[in-house]
Amino acid sequence: MLDAPTPVLDHPLLPPVREALTRVDDPEIKKPITELGMVAAVEVDATGQVRVEVLLTVSGCPMKDTLRREVTAAVSAVEGVTGVRVDLGVMSDEQRVALREQLKGGQTDRDIPFAQPGSLTKVIAVASGKGGVGKSSVTVNLALALAAAGRKVGLLDADIYGHSVPAMLGIADARPTSVEDMILPVPSNGLKVMSIGMLKPRRDQVIAWRGPILDRALTQMLADVYWGDLDYLLLDLPPGTGDVAISLGQKLPNAEVLVVTTPQAAAAEVAERAGTMASMMNQRVIGVVENMSYLAVTCPHCGEEQRHEVFGSGGGQDTADGLTTRLGYDVPLLARVPLDPQLRAGGDEGAPVVTSAPAQPSAQALAALADGLDRRGRGLLGRQLGLAPAGR
Numbered sequence: 001m002l003d004a005p006t007p008v009l010d011h012p013l014l015p016p017v018r019e020a021l022t023r024v025d026d027p028e029i030k031k032p033i034t035e036l037g038m039v040a041a042v043e044v045d046a047t048g049q050v051r052v053e054v055l056l057t058v059s060g061c062p063m064k065d066t067l068r069r070e071v072t073a074a075v076s077a078v079e080g081v082t083g084v085r086v087d088l089g090v091m092s093d094e095q096r097v098a099l100r101e102q103l104k105g106g107q108t109d110r111d112i113p114f115a116q117p118g119s120l121t122k123v124i125a126v127a128s129g130k131g132g133v134g135k136s137s138v139t140v141n142l143a144l145a146l147a148a149a150g151r152k153v154g155l156l157d158a159d160i161y162g163h164s165v166p167a168m169l170g171i172a173d174a175r176p177t178s179v180e181d182m183i184l185p186v187p188s189n190g191l192k193v194m195s196i197g198m199l200k201p202r203r204d205q206v207i208a209w210r211g212p213i214l215d216r217a218l219t220q221m222l223a224d225v226y227w228g229d230l231d232y233l234l235l236d237l238p239p240g241t242g243d244v245a246i247s248l249g250q251k252l253p254n255a256e257v258l259v260v261t262t263p264q265a266a267a268a269e270v271a272e273r274a275g276t277m278a279s280m281m282n283q284r285v286i287g288v289v290e291n292m293s294y295l296a297v298t299c300p301h302c303g304e305e306q307r308h309e310v311f312g313s314g315g316g317q318d319t320a321d322g323l324t325t326r327l328g329y330d331v332p333l334l335a336r337v338p339l340d341p342q343l344r345a346g347g348d349e350g351a352p353v354v355t356s357a358p359a360q361p362s363a364q365a366l367a368a369l370a371d372g373l374d375r376r377g378r379g380l381l382g383r384q385l386g387l388a389p390a391g392r
């Protein structure tokens, strides 16, 4: 660690160092630290050693090591700088209130930014009729594939029964930082993540998410979380047609719904019900994803791929057809995702398959789904998605 330098006023390195700091984003808020009032001091001594004082939003901020590293890297890259020392401080209450006001920008407390008429964020709620069909796996991988394509993606885990999204991303014990009453989503793999499970003080705590508590939690996750500008907000809904689906339907009537099912006829029937419920809440059902469609096995003798339809066949198409008939508009089958032990392992290990094993057919099916949705989202509304359901 360098000794505190004796600052030279008007040192010629001050402007380029300040400029370099404008390129350091707060890892949680994703805006330059210079714009957030987080740079309290910049000093340069006669030998070119720099001291930067950075104010954290809260003491014990989980991102402080990242910030220190990024500030050091940015300042070190300035020509003429011989050393960097980063001192971390903490914002005062007044500074935190000012930051909160700045981020909220005139928005009143209970406003949900995604429900405002001018919102450019596409909200996609992922629903299923029953549990265990792979809804969370689809949501997480879809979010990552969209982020890999350069989109700004928020991921909200509203599954009160499972809340498995954080574990799938390897952040099961992460808790969001709060600036006053504003919650900063947890950054992970290029996503901004918030889970209903993160509102509990401890991971293993049991809460009966019902009635007013549930409604307050959902409002908190939509209105009190600083999501910033997002291209997509993906929501992992609990399975079925319960309180959360209704509550979110009221809060986000402009959300679009993606229904996940398996090839089983019984699953298709309940999936259709989940889609119908979304439609009753005025949400548009944009398509169906059939997960666990088949297991691809390479024949040891002839080398050919054989597809075993472990859970039967046709459920995805039946759900799509059923919803098309019921809702009176085209609800296409958008993807068939094969059974894949690597998809399962990726979820268990916090390394989802689209990023950890992108060549896997399951990862490719999910990436193609993301691509199709994204092309549609960029103004090709009404045109064919160009998604060739795998295996058809």
Ligand SMILES: Nc1ncnc2c1ncn2[C@@H]1O[C@H](COP(=O)(O)OP(=O)(O)OP(=O)(O)O)[C@@H](O)[C@H]1O
Pocket: 128, 130, 131, 132, 133, 134, 135, 136, 137, 138, 159, 161, 162, 163, 164, 238, 239, 291, 292, 293, 337, 338, 339, 340, 341, 343, 344, 345, 347, 348, 362
């Ligand atoms: N295509 C697949 N191939 C292999 N395993 C899969 C596949 N899809 C999901 N799984 C595994 O099935 C289990 C259930 O998946 P997941 O948690 O995504 O389902 P879910 O529908 O969100 O369930 P719930 O709503 O009950 O939380 C997980 O262990 C997951 O890794």
